[in-house]
Amino acid sequence: MAGMENMQNDSKTFHFLKSLGFPDIFVHHPFNHFDFRRASRRILVIGPMGSGKTEYSSRVWRDARVAGKKSSVVAEATTTGTADRRRVFFIRSRLDVTRFPDYPEDALAYRGGYERCGAYIAHVKDSFELEEIIEKNPEVGTWIIDEASFYDERLVYVILSESTKRGLLFIFPTLILNFRKDIFNSTARLLLEHATDLFPLTAYCEHKDCLTDSFYTYRYYQVEGEECPALYFDPLIVIGGDREVEDPVVPNYCTRCDQHHYLPGKEYTYLILKPFGEEASRGNLEPLSRELKALRHNLPTSELYRHFSRTYKDRANGKVNMNALKVGCVAEKALMFLFAEQNLVSQQQMIYLVDTLKLDVKYLAKSLTDNGRPVEFTMELF
Numbered sequence: 001m002a003g004m005e006n007m008q009n010d011s012k013t014f015h016f017l018k019s020l021g022f023p024d025i026f027v028h029h030p031f032n033h034f035d036f037r038r039a040s041r042r043i044l045v046i047g048p049m050g051s052g053k054t055e056y057s058s059r060v061w062r063d064a065r066v067a068g069k070k071s072s073v074v075a076e077a078t079t080t081g082t083a084d085r086r087r088v089f090f091i092r093s094r095l096d097v098t099r100f101p102d103y104p105e106d107a108l109a110y111r112g113g114y115e116r117c118g119a120y121i122a123h124v125k126d127s128f129e130l131e132e133i134i135e136k137n138p139e140v141g142t143w144i145i146d147e148a149s150f151y152d153e154r155l156v157y158v159i160l161s162e163s164t165k166r167g168l169l170f171i172f173p174t175l176i177l178n179f180r181k182d183i184f185n186s187t188a189r190l191l192l193e194h195a196t197d198l199f200p201l202t203a204y205c206e207h208k209d210c211l212t213d214s215f216y217t218y219r220y221y222q223v224e225g226e227e228c229p230a231l232y233f234d235p236l237i238v239i240g241g242d243r244e245v246e247d248p249v250v251p252n253y254c255t256r257c258d259q260h261h262y263l264p265g266k267e268y269t270y271l272i273l274k275p276f277g278e279e280a281s282r283g284n285l286e287p288l289s290r291e292l293k294a295l296r297h298n299l300p301t302s303e304l305y306r307h308f309s310r311t312y313k314d315r316a317n318g319k320v321n322m323n324a325l326k327v328g329c330v331a332e333k334a335l336m337f338l339f340a341e342q343n344l345v346s347q348q349q350m351i352y353l354v355d356t357l358k359l360d361v362k363y364l365a366k367s368l369t370d371n372g373r374p375v376e377f378t379m380e381l382f
Contacts, residue, residue, distance in 0.1 A: 034063040036078040036085040036142065039167035042159060042194060046176045047201030048217040048255035053173035054110035056199065057090065057144045060171060061108060061115045064088045064142065078141065080167030085141030087120070091130060093150045094123045095239055095370065108144075127155035134162060141168055148172040149188040150237070156190040179219035179230060179253075180263060207260035218256035221327045222246040228323040229262035231330065232269050233337035235367045248328035249363060264321040268307045273334055277344035285349060288338070293357050295331035304330070329363050336364065340373040347375060 045056050067074065067086045078085045090108045106121050107114040120140070124130050130151075134143070148155065162168045172191055178184045183192075205214040219230035219238070222245065230251060244252050276288040294302035308325060312318035335353060339345040345353075354361060354377065361377050368375050 033066075034060045036064070036067055036169075039080050039085065039141075039169065040163045041169050041196045042163055042191075043169070043171045043197040043199065044176070044191060044195040045171060045173040045199045045201065048177075048203055048214055049175070049253045050111065050206070050255050051201035051203040052110075053201060054108070054146060055112070056201070057146065057171065057173050058108055058110055058113070058115045060142070060144065061088055061090070061117070080141065082138045083141035083166055083168055084139060085167075085169050087140045088142045088144060089133070089137060089140045090117050090121045091133070091143060091145045092121070092123050093147050094125045095150055095237070126152050127158050130155060131158050134158075134168075142171065143168060144171045144173065146173055148174045148191055149176065149184040150174075151187055153187050153190055156187060156194055160194055175217060177216060178236060179217050179234070180232060180266075181216055181261065185236070203255040205257035205260055206254035207256060210257060210260055212257040212259070214255040214257045214261075216256055216258070216261045218254050218261050219251045220254070220262075221248055221251055223248050223323070223326040226323050226326070227320060228326045229264055229321060231324050231327065231333065232263055232265040233273065233333055234327075235333060235336055235371055236341065237371045238367070239370050248326065262317060262321055262324075264308065264312070264324040265304070267311065268304055269337070272303050272307065273338070274342060274344070277338035277342055280338070280349060281344045281346075285353070288345070289353060289357070292331045292335060292353060292359075295334060296357055296359060299325060299330070304334075329360055331357065332359050332364050332367070335359070336367060336371075340368060340371050350375070351377065 045053050047053055064086050067078070070086075075084060075086075103109040103114050104116060106117050106119075108117050108121060120137075122133055124133065130145070134140075143159075145151075145155075145159075159170050163170060172195075174188070174191065175184055176188050176192065183189050200215075202213040202215055204210075205212045206218075219234060221228040221230065225246070228248075234251070238251050273291070276291055279285075280288045291303055295304060299305050305325065308322055312321045315321070335345065335350060339347070339350045353359070354364065365375065365377055
């Protein structure tokens with residue numbers, strides 16, 4: 001029924017434009033003002049970094065200011081119970097609190113600008129804090145939750161309950177795919193499962209020789225002026241990425257098409273690294289310890305280096321993929337992947353390896369915290 005209505009509306013638009021003297025022309029769907037009348041929606045706004053997800057949120061915020069000046073007739077159409085969907089609250093992850101240091105504290109900031117939200121903005125840690133803020137603001141009908149994939153899975157069911165029982169409207173400008181081109185996590189999967197609307201956004205591929213549409217977020221490092229793609233087993237979450245930096249341990253992000261999205265090390269991860277982790281889970285640490293020692297202290301002797309030499313030697317993009325070996329903390333990242341994501345290495349084994357191999361404890365402590373698996377290392381290791 002909805003499809004037939006759209007076809008009818010398109011036909012009416014076509015004949016109207018023809019009556020004005022337009023030639024035969026392909027008519028695209030317009031960028032509509034936001035509809036605050038429809039209750040209980042859960043809107044996913046997805047796309048790579050730089051595609052305009054948060055800018056979409058700012059448009060909703062501006063539309064709310066206009067709609068808020070309308071009469072009581074409009075208020076009746078946009079209100080369910082105590083919640084008016086023209087009242088918009090913006091939620092940002094506490095992990096993201098330092099992302100826009102040059103903007104006011106109440107700014108809904110995006111690349112190229114910001115909106116001031118006053119009291120209707122907050123940084124929250126998890127679904128429990130979100131629940132508290134929703135309870136304290138019963139008049140708010142629209143909730144924009146930036147990067148919702150960063151939160152715990154419980155958040156999806158909190159939202160589902162509030163949406164269905166109270167008619168609240170939720171908007172999620174978020175990454176669904178991570179830098180590996182995989183579904184970001186189980187929260188992202190649940191958001192997809194329970195969404196009512198989907199707005200996919202794209203961006204130009206940011207490779208200098210390309211103008212193709214891109215759907216993917218690309219993570220890379222700048223080392224000695226060269227592009228160094230992130231290894232497949234790079235930590236899932238690394239905070240930052242809005243300023244280009246040259247640092248072997250601080251990544252940069254851009255959007256890339258399939259052809260220019262380099263992801264070296266995936267084969268190595270499953271052919272070699274994960275089996276070493278499985279051996280460790282059975283109590284045999286020797287293969288993993290040997291590989292981590294090589295990664296940390298003598299990279300050319302590692303299985304990773306040998307695998308890359310065989311895999312990328314004669315490929316067209318071989319050099320840029322080999323550059324991935326220039327990034328920092330490779331051993332630490334490999335160990336983190338097996339501990340925090342694969343659950344193959346125990347905390348006790350990890351602490352033992354960190355100590356005996358003299359790995360970078362400060363890097364590990366921060367990265368593990370960012371990824372929700374904090375570990376307290378003894379002061380002697382720092």
